Amino acid sequence: MLKRIFGYYNYLPVYLILIFLFNLFFLQLPLLSVFGYEFSATNSILIVLLSGWYFIPLIKKIKTDSKQLKTYAQNFYAAATSLLLVPLLVSLTHSLLTYTCSIKDGLLFYLVITVPSVMIGFAFAVISVSISNRLNRIILILIFLIVLSIPLFEFYFNPQIYFFNPIFGFYPGTIYDEGLSVTTKLAVYRLLNLAYFAMVSYALFKLLAKGMKLKFIALTASFAVAASFIYLSPDFGYSTTFRRLDSELSETAVTEHFIIHYPPELDTKLVKAIAVYHEFDYSELKRFFGYDYPGKINSYLFRSNQQKKNLFGTANADVAKPWMNCDFITYTDYNSTLKHEIAHCYSSVFGSGLFKVAAGLNPYLIEGIAVAADPVYDGNSIDYMASLAFNNGYKLDLNSFYNSLSFYTQASSYSYIYAGSFASFLIKSFGISKFKNFYKSGNFYTSYGTSLKEMLKRYYSTLADSAISEKKDEATYYFGRSSIFYKKCPRFVEDRIRKAWYYFGIKDYDEAERLFREALNASNNYAAIIGYASCLQKTDSLKEAVNFLSENINQFENSAYFYSLELKLGDLYSLDGNFADADSIYGNLILQDPSRTYFYLASLRRDLMTPDSLLAHYLEGNDFDKFFILKEFNSANYNFYSIPVMIDLADSFNENYDLFISTFRKKIDVTDFASSYAMYRLSNYMLAHLDFYNARKMAALALRFKGDDNFESMLKENYYKTNWFYLHRDILNKIRWK
16 A cells, blocks of 8 residues: 555655755745745756656656657646645645745746746756766756756856856846845746747757657757757856946956956046055055065956846845956945955965865855954944944854854954954964965964864964953944844845835835835834834824834944934924924934944934024934035035045035045144044045045044043054055056056
8 A cells, every 4th residue: 555655656755755844944044944935946956856856757657658648748737746846835835834034025036937847847857868868867857957056157257146047047146135036037037948948948849759850850959949048148148248238347457466447427536545555455455465466457446236136146145256367346345345355365375275265165264354354344443343242242253263154154344354353363363474375375384283172262362351351232232143044034025125115215104114014914024114104204104203203212222223213213203393202312312332333323412402403403403404514514614424424425416525525624723523524435435536645544533532442553554545545646647547
């Protein structure tokens, strides 16, 4: 009886039990437990392989007994339906019994990504049997592995980090871009997959009993069509070669050590400043690593995060490919992440393997050396940040150094900071040479003559600082976040929030409100709460917005998102005329001091609480209104809290540099944090506009205030940078344009 049950339809129950067990296991894993993209892509991989394995004996029987074609067709439909239904029922049942993000989105992913997998598996089986009657299952596995490995070749030889592939449909890039939904491009791609593999199956199926010559012609034609699609895929947007990238980033600036590729719409003056930043970062890295980099590094600058996502595969992350001598960044990040990415290229000189990175592809080492080479995080030294985390309960057990997964399951700031701080500790204590050996070999004891555990004790002792333990809110702001693996419905929520802000931007507040509400129904996301409150504000429901935010803010206490919600609530109170409560919230933010940005934003709002309600006009105005309100506010006396905001606004709409600088003709006295930080920001603004003399002057002025060691270190580094720019200003005349 068991044999009859399990032997039903060519042992189909065995395959169904296998796929059922796999899907029960998936329910225990982050992201895969959600009825969405990861679930669908993983099941597509599984079903392609299992269905191909299942169909081989059926196809072989048809080859020898075509009279039973109707019976075999029933087997096919029963298998295809069952293999697709089992994962669907498991995930839907789990969703209904626990929680669901979006049944509609899940079904779309499943329909577009997973459903074609049965036809692809069937095609692989037909191809395998057509090639060999005896070795067909070995051939099936080879075909599966070859097609599955195509992204590895694309990743290695192409600039992209996103991939379209018949077996899993689509891989979006890094984990830092959470929003994901079924796009027209993906749907068309899967329809092309379905059409191609259906035609291949039909053609070869008809020729099963024919001679090898005809099958060889059909197979050759099939491979030729596939190769043609791969070759033409950049033209359809399904891959990105350097040819496609160079056609979009068509302008080139060449310096002594870099070839900078950028889109034609970027201002030449800005590109000159970015070019000098490249050479400054190079000089710093040369000093850190102790050698010149062999050859020139190709630096690709994208005009926006969206262009970078479309061409490269990530919107929110800047990336380097060390084995290609290339870095890829959004142009606005030239003063924040550029040095880090160049450091990845620099470390390729002593890297190992095909990718010229750390042994075992260890992310703690790969990112650790880059962070140590660029030891600044949001204007703070990396050692300060690690100490801030350590002394406020955000401790990372670096004994898991060799567990790559532990790096990614933490919030990115957490992992990067500890990895960089530990690498910096090793380099400062024992020199760069030993770290290079560790990086290349992956063997800690051989490189340092002691165990990792013993070294970590020494490292942790350097982080202990009781004074820093008082900065609880700053630690919460930087480290009180979750990685994508621990968020509820991250793909769905982020997708809805992104779309909602788009509609908010075009003033379709009803649609934006609906999408924010969808996101909130799935997860209490702080950005959705702010967005929903902003929609209520724009639709003349100010009191309702205040009540909504007041009711929801406390659930985010002790998280990084609390401070954004506080600022928004203070703004809503101000617009509603409740200045007492607004002032209380702004004052609380100032006392909390989670970051320099929140400190000056809250301080500025308090200063704008003038008798003529200047704050309300400021909050209601667009960027131009805000800028001119602040410019007038500085006409009699400087308000130093407003200067960083004015700089950001001036950058956003390309204010004329000379007109902007004319605001600062009065004498400037630096006596406190606000004035010092304002001059620091102003010096960086001047650098970006090639005013090296005044940039150095402002940097020196900022140093007149002596803050804590961390702040003073930032100011000293800034003065060193502005002085370097001034002394090496002749670089501007050496840039070659292509």
